[in-house]
Amino acid sequence: MDRIFNNCWVWVAHASEVKEPGDFKSTYVGRQPVVVVRDRKQKIHVLLNRCRHRAATVCEEKKGRTNSFVCPYHGWSYGLDGSLRGVPHPESYGQCLDKGEFPLKSLRVEEYAGMVFATFKQDQEPLADWLGPAKKWMDLFMKQGGGFPIKVAGEHRFRFPGNWKIQLENTTDGYHFPVIHKSFLSTVDKQTEQMLDFVNGPGFVEDLGNGHSVMVMIPDLIDLEANLDAPIPARFEELAEELRADYPEDQVRRIVRAVGGSGFNLNLFPNIACSMAFFRVLRPVSVDETEIHHAVITMDGGPAAGNRARLRLHEHFQGPLGFGTPDDSEAWERVQKGAHAGTDLWILLNRGLPGERVTPDGRVSDVSAETGMRAAYQQWKKLMCATTAVPSSAAVPSVTTA
Incomplete structure (x- = not known):
């Protein structure tokens, strides 16, 4: 899970599943729950399904349409692009909370032929090269x-x-x-x-x-x-x-x-x-x-x-x-x-x-x-033998592999 699903492009959706602004789909990349959503500018985001306050999931539905994501625990609300929009009773934070510093964490996203892929690696090779x-x-x-x-x-x-x-x-x-x-x-x-x-x-x-x-x-x-x-x-x-x-x-x-x-x-x-x-x-x-x-x-x-x-x-x-x-x-x-x-x-x-x-x-x-199986296991071996991998405790780190 750490060496493969955290270290390559992982398919998360077909574009038709998030066709209109506000359409979303919840899924996983490896162990980590994510939300695939299209914003009002028609851009698709893949966001970690975790409130930046106390870590509760902000979405429990498999799919649907929404204007925002609101944490059910303390009411923090996020835009379709993951930006933190609202915090109930912000006065208690004084000057120690900058909303711009606490968006939902985003994965890198690329698309080919309507197929949407995401990766934790910000320096991952382009999707077209991977495919x-x-x-x-x-x-x-x-x-x-x-x-x-x-x-x-x-x-x-x-x-x-x-x-x-x-x-x-x-x-x-x-x-x-x-x-x-x-x-x-x-x-x-x-x-x-x-x-x-x-x-x-x-x-x-x-x-x-x-x-x-x-x-x-x-x-x-x-x-x-x-x-x-x-x-x-x-x-x-x-x-x-x-x-x-x-x-x-x-x-x-x-x-x-x-x-x-x-x-x-x-x-x-x-x-x-x-x-x-x-x-x-x-x-x-x-x-x-x-x-x-x-x-x-x-x-x-x-x-x-x-x-x-x-x-x-x-x-x-x-x-x-x-x-x-x-x-x-x-x-x-x-x-x-x-x-x-x-x-x-x-x-x-x-x-x-x-x-x-x-x-x-x-x-x-x-x-x-069994040519296809040999292909898969050779790639499995390559990634499992890489000298550097994303640790399971990391959220969205940027790493390189050997």
Whole structure:
């Protein structure tokens, strides 16, 4: 938590979650609670959720809209930019309280493709450099709006009794899909089942540097704005017919193609995955507990029918009664449990090494390779071996790492 989550860019929100001035979202960066908020000048801030007086949180709601943040303990109030605006009965302080010296502490914030990241390190490398080759995949993923802006429309939250790195492995693990997701595959039509038989297909996994990786399961769906003349899949024919009442054919095809999601999963180290048709956010709670947020992506201002289809697809796989995530989380729990058996047994991360080759962006191997896991663990090792780290007792220090 200190060496990784306090020492790199951490994803905190999608811009659509704080779309208007006063919109806020409470979350965590590592151990530390923060509030993501957009001010009246349209600037996004990430503020430590801690009153500067006696340390009470100033926000307990998950999301909403407000004009200010007021501490419920003694009434200190803060503006949307974190500035201290009001102190009840200030006369008792005499001349020893300068409000300008006590704003809510701010993290450094940068944004790319609508994705908002924050860091405790004021001298952290620019976000664009940190993301590197992952940026082009982020751009492709954001085409899921089908011509409309994308919007986070809600999420499922749950915890599993296991270390966060167990889940980190999962997003670019194609090897498990036909095994653990048999129940899911039994619920889809034959055409979809064949499309999802990607372990035997032409996909690949690529190390993108800095712990980031991408797993391409369905190469034909890398760019959702390409191949619009391709036949509409049978499972979307009814949706397409409904959309034709309000949209021309080229737009219908663009929307339908976007509804099904991208043909790849993108892992952004350490805590966010752009996974086919949703955002997967992980938050370490302790060494043996992890919280997961599965946030569904919809089209902001797009057709109700298209968004309804997106929600049903999300519920089918990611929902608590879905056919995908419950099976995944069972496996994660078993890994945590099984890891306690034996004291000197290594896990294997060498799948795909014989066919791995160097690319301009990193290293690539077949779609069931463990290339993405190796990328994440190499970055984990790099940060864990750094000679300087942010101490857990620090609020927002500025440090450098080796």
